[in-house]
Amino acid sequence: MKFGYFKYKTIGWKIENGKNVPIIENNHNKEYKKTSDNMEDKGTSKPEKQYSFNRESFLKKIKRALSKAFHRKSVNKKNQTMEVTLNLNARLQPTHRHKLEDIIQNLLEKEKIGTVTGGGTLLNTDGEFSCCNIDIHLNDNNPNTIKRLVEILNPVGIPKGSILQGTEPDFKTELGTLEGLGYYSNGTDLPDEVYKSYDINYVIEQMEKAMEGIGCLYSFWEGKAYTALYFYGTSYEEMKRKIEPFVASYPLCQKSRIERIA
Known part of the structure; x- marks a missing residue:
């Protein structure tokens, strides 16, 4: 007789409550134990694996990993834009x-x-x-x-x-190797006739001519009271010395100022 996973065996009969009933032996536990015994006999159970910690080997691995990481970082840093x-x-x-x-x-x-x-x-x-x-x-x-x-x-x-x-x-x-001179032309304190009769472009032309080989005009700015001309060249003092005679004589250059800007 079989009932699912368990196996049963009839080994005789007995009288119970006035009736003959079979005597059934449960062989499952016996067979299970037998199986266990067989495994032990045959040596099929695996022994527990033993582990040991080698500190020196562990440290070597850490050092190798860190060395590689820093090397990659160093290479990337060298190749950065x-x-x-x-x-x-x-x-x-x-x-x-x-x-x-x-x-x-x-x-x-x-x-x-x-x-x-x-x-x-x-x-x-x-x-x-x-x-x-x-x-x-x-x-x-x-x-x-x-x-x-x-x-x-x-x-x-x-x-x-x-x-x-x-x-x-x-x-x-x-x-930087150049020195700078700022010339500020007065745009409010001169007579109106001066502003009508004289031209700032002529001032630029004469100053660059005087500074030839020493400096030249880089840029300019027009403010409310002054117009600034920015000259850059090899020597501020030399540029200033070259333009001073013209500044002193030209009407539009009166009440102007000269500053060192570099």
Whole structure:
């Protein structure tokens, strides 16, 4: 007789309540124990695996993993691109700053080291141009690339007091070879006849002629009381000395002023 998983065997009969009933033996436990005994006899049970901790081996593995991680980080850092800013100590209106950006862009393309990405001009409280920024993207952050950038910027005509700076790595480098002269023409305190009869363009022409080989006009600004002309060249003192005779004699130059701007 079978009832599901268990096996039963009739081994005889007995009288119960006045009736003959079969005597049934449950062989399941016996067979199960027999099976267990067989497994033990045959050696089929697996021994428990023993583990031991080797500290020296563990530390070696950690060191190898860290070494690889730092190596990857070092390689990636060396191959990073870099954003730098050229803070120009130059009073340039946006149109004239754009011309300088184009010159720098051409040099960067020629050297294959980066590109100009933007720029801006800062104004003071009177609305006069104060300084400029030109943003540059470098193809890598190698110190030799930064050094080469400085080398190609100085011959462009950068005023003294300008700064090239960047991050990752952090650095700040002063650059510039030119000195600056600001001439401020009085636009309110001279007789009306002077303003009608004399021309500021003639003033520019004569000043550049006097400064030939020393400096030239970079930009200008027109304010409410003054018109400013910004000259940059090899020597402020020399530029000033060259234009002083003309300034003293020309009617439109009266009550003007000259300032060093770089």
